[in-house]
Amino acid sequence: MVVAPLLRLPQPGMRCMGSHYYRTQTNHLKSLISSQIRPRYFSTSLSRWQSDALDRTRNIGIIAHIDAGKTTTTERMLYYTGFTRRIGDVDEGSTVTDFLPAERARGITIQSAAITFHWPPGDANGASSSPPDQSLPRSAHSHTINLIDTPGHADFTFEVMRSLRILDGAVCILDGVAGVEAQTEQVWHQASTYKIPRVIYVNKLDRDGAAFGRTVREVSSRLAVHPAVCHIPWFDGGNGPFVGIADAVNLQGLRWKEGEDGRAVKMMDLQQLDAEEPSLAEELRRARIALVELLSEQDEIIVEKFFECNEDHVAIEPMDIVDSLRRCVLDQTTRIVPLFAGASFRNMGVQPLLDAVVNLLPSPPEAPDPEVSIGGVKGGLRRLLSGDLIVEQNEQASAPSKGKKKKRTMAHADPKEAIAKLQSCALAFKVVNDPKRGVLVYVRVYSGSLDRNSLLFNTNLHLSERAPRLLKMYANDAVEVDSILAGHIGVVVGLKHARTGDTLVSYAGNKATPPEPLTSLQLRPIDVPPPVFFTSVEPHSLSEEKRMQESLALLLREDPSLHVSVDEESGQTLLSGMGELHLEIARDRLINDLKAKASMGRIEIGYRESGLGASTAVTKIFDKEIAGRRAKAGCTAIVEPFNGEDASDVADEDTLLAETLEGNQIIIRAPGLQLDSASLTDEASPLLPPGINPATLCTALQNGALAALARGPQFTFPMHNTRVTLNINPAEHLFGNETTTSALSAAARQATSAALRDLLAGPGTVMMEPVMNVIISVDEASLGSVVHDISSSRGGHILSLDEEVPVSATDASESPTEDALPPIDPTRVYAPPDPFMSPSVGAEVSVSASRPRTITAKVPLKEMVGYLKHLRSLTAGRGTFVMSVDRFENMSPPRQKAVLAELRGGF
Numbered sequence: 001m002v003v004a005p006l007l008r009l010p011q012p013g014m015r016c017m018g019s020h021y022y023r024t025q026t027n028h029l030k031s032l033i034s035s036q037i038r039p040r041y042f043s044t045s046l047s048r049w050q051s052d053a054l055d056r057t058r059n060i061g062i063i064a065h066i067d068a069g070k071t072t073t074t075e076r077m078l079y080y081t082g083f084t085r086r087i088g089d090v091d092e093g094s095t096v097t098d099f100l101p102a103e104r105a106r107g108i109t110i111q112s113a114a115i116t117f118h119w120p121p122g123d124a125n126g127a128s129s130s131p132p133d134q135s136l137p138r139s140a141h142s143h144t145i146n147l148i149d150t151p152g153h154a155d156f157t158f159e160v161m162r163s164l165r166i167l168d169g170a171v172c173i174l175d176g177v178a179g180v181e182a183q184t185e186q187v188w189h190q191a192s193t194y195k196i197p198r199v200i201y202v203n204k205l206d207r208d209g210a211a212f213g214r215t216v217r218e219v220s221s222r223l224a225v226h227p228a229v230c231h232i233p234w235f236d237g238g239n240g241p242f243v244g245i246a247d248a249v250n251l252q253g254l255r256w257k258e259g260e261d262g263r264a265v266k267m268m269d270l271q272q273l274d275a276e277e278p279s280l281a282e283e284l285r286r287a288r289i290a291l292v293e294l295l296s297e298q299d300e301i302i303v304e305k306f307f308e309c310n311e312d313h314v315a316i317e318p319m320d321i322v323d324s325l326r327r328c329v330l331d332q333t334t335r336i337v338p339l340f341a342g343a344s345f346r347n348m349g350v351q352p353l354l355d356a357v358v359n360l361l362p363s364p365p366e367a368p369d370p371e372v373s374i375g376g377v378k379g380g381l382r383r384l385l386s387g388d389l390i391v392e393q394n395e396q397a398s399a400p401s402k403g404k405k406k407k408r409t410m411a412h413a414d415p416k417e418a419i420a421k422l423q424s425c426a427l428a429f430k431v432v433n434d435p436k437r438g439v440l441v442y443v444r445v446y447s448g449s450l451d452r453n454s455l456l457f458n459t460n461l462h463l464s465e466r467a468p469r470l471l472k473m474y475a476n477d478a479v480e481v482d483s484i485l486a487g488h489i490g491v492v493v494g495l496k497h498a499r500t501g502d503t504l505v506s507y508a509g510n511k512a513t514p515p516e517p518l519t520s521l522q523l524r525p526i527d528v529p530p531p532v533f534f535t536s537v538e539p540h541s542l543s544e545e546k547r548m549q550e551s552l553a554l555l556l557r558e559d560p561s562l563h564v565s566v567d568e569e570s571g572q573t574l575l576s577g578m579g580e581l582h583l584e585i586a587r588d589r590l591i592n593d594l595k596a597k598a599s600m601g602r603i604e605i606g607y608r609e610s611g612l613g614a615s616t617a618v619t620k621i622f623d624k625e626i627a628g629r630r631a632k633a634g635c636t637a638i639v640e641p642f643n644g645e646d647a648s649d650v651a652d653e654d655t656l657l658a659e660t661l662e663g664n665q666i667i668i669r670a671p672g673l674q675l676d677s678a679s680l681t682d683e684a685s686p687l688l689p690p691g692i693n694p695a696t697l698c699t700a701l702q703n704g705a706l707a708a709l710a711r712g713p714q715f716t717f718p719m720h721n722t723r724v725t726l727n728i729n730p731a732e733h734l735f736g737n738e739t740t741t742s743a744l745s746a747a748a749r750q751a752t753s754a755a756l757r758d759l760l761a762g763p764g765t766v767m768m769e770p771v772m773n774v775i776i777s778v779d780e781a782s783l784g785s786v787v788h789d790i791s792s793s794r795g796g797h798i799l800s801l802d803e804e805v806p807v808s809a810t811d812a813s814e815s816p817t818e819d820a821l822p823p824i825d826p827t828r829v830y831a832p833p834d835p836f837m838s839p840s841v842g843a844e845v846s847v848s849a850s851r852p853r854t855i856t857a858k859v860p861l862k863e864m865v866g867y868l869k870h871l872r873s874l875t876a877g878r879g880t881f882v883m884s885v886d887r888f889e890n891m892s893p894p895r896q897k898a899v900l901a902e903l904r905g906g907f
């Protein structure tokens with residue numbers, strides 16, 4: 001929409017065809033390609049992109065259901081912005097964004113790739129740094145667009161969440177045939193969690209069965225927003241092939257030439273449309289009226305414009321409508337979402353979508369204040385920088401807190417001074433191992449300027465690393481820069497430790513660590529969901545072991561939703577993840593890309609084990625000579641069921657640590673240790689052995705307990721819902737010089753393992769299985785058979801039908817915002833008629849006839865393995881589903897028996 005003047009006015013590089021202008025960028029493209037793309041590396045003295053004004057920057061993502069056309073649309077974007085010379089094709093495996101071999105082979109997007117381009121394309125020097133002319137629409141000025149392509153497969157939900165949190169805006173792509181699908185709903189609600197302003201693009205309108213009107217109504221009923229229809233599809237002669245769009249903002253038709261690359265666009269104003277496509281012109285007027293009416297319900301200014309234009313909807317200036325749409329998009333309480341149309345594969349509709357990105361989505365300063373946590377206090381980054389959050393944190397730290405584990409005190413730090421020293425803070429949102437450039441850490445900078453060679457403190461890993469090189473990435477090409485400014489996305493090369501999700505801060509002064517409390521600053525922290533599938537990984541030979549472990553470590557840096565553990569008894573390395581495809585991709589990466597000489601076993605469900613009651617208290621003293629030195633320490637352990645309540649409920653004055661990790665809770669108590677205010681400072685207690693302070697004591701004991709919890713006493717699955725309480729009595733368990741941290745770990749492991757074994761003599765243990773939240777989208781006709789299959793053959797519980805219940809896939813603590821909002825009546829929403837529906841079917845009837853049905857259910861994961869194929873056969877290929885882990889549940893004795901028999905016999 002919102003056609004840029006480039007499309008409306010004769011410009012250099014446009015050629016006139018009859019009374020219409022066709023746009024060509026050939027020369028312009030050539031200059032861009034030769035100056036930007038050719039050299040793989042070139043130094044920029046003045047880092048062109050750094051000078052881009054922040055208000056002309058858009059950090060956006062594309063979100064959608066799998067196969068809706070994200071990659072196809074992205075490839076067109078790259079082509080029209082002059083970034084690529086030819087259009088990449090997902091089906092041929094020649095796309096720019098899906099650049100991992102595994103992605104190209106499968107034709108799906110696995111890793112989010114971040115790419116920067118300019119729209120509209122600037123001159124050869126890129127975006128102009130001169131102030132924009134306010135009398136022209138935004139899309140007349142070149143903008144920097146940082147595009148994150150997010151994956152669509154449910155197994156990569158965590159990856160989607162990770163990408164979402166760094167976006168300021170998003171384009172949601174819908175398949176015009178399939179409409180709003182289950183995955184779309186899921187990602188939509190996740191985007192709502194981060195309050196991300198969005199526009200919708202209805203793609204694939206060239207396909208048989210495309211139903212734009214129905215899709216618009218589904219947007220209102222299933223996404224609970226008001227679709228502001230800015231484009232309507234143009235079918236030749238009313239019911240011929242899809243040839244273009246009619247733009248309700250600019251009141252014109254845009255027609256693309258069939259079979260061309262889409263750069264040539266034929267423009268027609270309303271009068272020309274009246275003459276050539278009268279029914280389209282009539283519908284376009286209806287669309288304009290509906291658009292103005294919808295905006296008027298939320299925006300006072302457009303109401304004024306309406307009266308100024310003598311209440312003529314058609315007379316309102318396009319720029320006034322764009323401004324109103326923008327106000328509504330940024331103020332999400334309006335629930336207005338602009339909606340556009342196209343067929344990316346046919347090269348239709350992508351340039352107007354780019355205009356919409358620039359015109360309607362927010363710049364970094366307009367985006368909501370990003371959430372940070374610092375020393376346990378949560379709030380906005382801007383509040384932190386103003387000093388307010390620190391004050392709050394200090395108040396919390398100094399308030400008497402009964403029993404609860406105390407935070408590190410900041411008695412010696414001046415928080416205001418510390419904040420003043422903060423030079424930049426950035427979020428590492430992606431780690432990629434590039435075969436040529438090494439490990440690339442993609443960062444979004446949130447404040448200040450991340451400069452080359454600065455020392456970055458990683459607040460997750462508590463270590464510092466230098467940033468030797470900074471890059472701006474153009475998919476496979478890179479531009480070296482000196483700094484990355486707040487609001488921008490870039491890459492740090494040469495970091496050895498930073499992982500996806502880590503917060504990096506740089507600060508003034510030469511200290512190895514930043515002043516407190518900056519060491520605990522976390523940007524938009526997210527919870528990593530529990531893995532539910534696992535597989536064993538074996539090196540081909542002993543000499544390959546090291547290489548395999550290094551490759552696994554790299555995989556984990558890239559993707560923190562993968563976990564690696566070692567089975568203590570068998571010595572086997574186990575890799576666990578979110579789904580079967582997730583692990584298959586990990587295998588591809590490990591073996592094909594990282595060239596580890598290893599093989600992976602069968603992919604299996606990650607069951608858990610849990611105690612049915614409390615153990616007795618078991619004391620173990622570890623006493624062994626290690627490398628000629630005596631190592632001796634002891635500890636007492638009790639294990640009992642734990643149902644996920646707050647740690648503060650069980651902590652008391654003697655509690656050194658109460659932490660919940662991977663579904664278990666570890667409590668460390670040391671009565672009589674005489675610690676000053678029980679704070680976990682680095683100051684040693686007089687009763688602790690030399691070289692050990694309360695923090696190192698806790699880490700050692702915790703590691704020991706975690707190792708023991710990795711293997712249940714009866715079924716050997718990791719323990720879940722288990723609380724381990726470790727008691728340290730200085731007089732009985734500490735032995736001066738002989739008590740080392742490894743002795744403490746060993747004592748904790750032995751005591752915990754013994755307490756777990758003790759359960760078998762008492763209350764016993766039970767197997768637990770992952771139970772999934774499943775949302776299934778089907779047609780009315782297949783509803784009965786799908787419900788029957790889920791509830792009788794798969795042992796699932798149907799929770800609801802047709803309810804807007806989003807799967808809170810990875811972060812149960814954050815409830816999507818739309819939940820409480822009243823539903824929107826789709827029959828009151830403007831949508832143009834779908835020409836390929838039977839003429840006797842009126843709008844209202846078609847709504848109910850085509851109404852998709854949504855089933856929400858809880859089903860054991862085991863029953864969902866291979867479900868897609870079955871669902872497809874039950875629904876004639878139309879059904880789709882998404883699922884996420886709800887929780888682990890105890891299994892009934894017969895089910896446990898059946899599963900164990902199957903496991904022993906193999907799948």
Ligand SMILES: Nc1nc2c(ncn2[C@@H]2O[C@H](COP(=O)(O)OP(=O)(O)OP(=O)(O)O)[C@@H](O)[C@H]2O)c(=O)[nH]1
Pocket residue numbers: 064065066067068069070071072073090091107108109110151152153203204205206207342343344345346
């Ligand atoms: N007919 C038609 N097909 C399209 C259109 N856009 C995309 N496709 C096809 O739809 C399929 C999926 O397109 P992709 O671009 O890979 O979709 P995606 O959303 O990136 O998929 P994932 O990366 O797997 O999430 C491919 O076969 C495309 O050629 C369109 O406008 N019209």
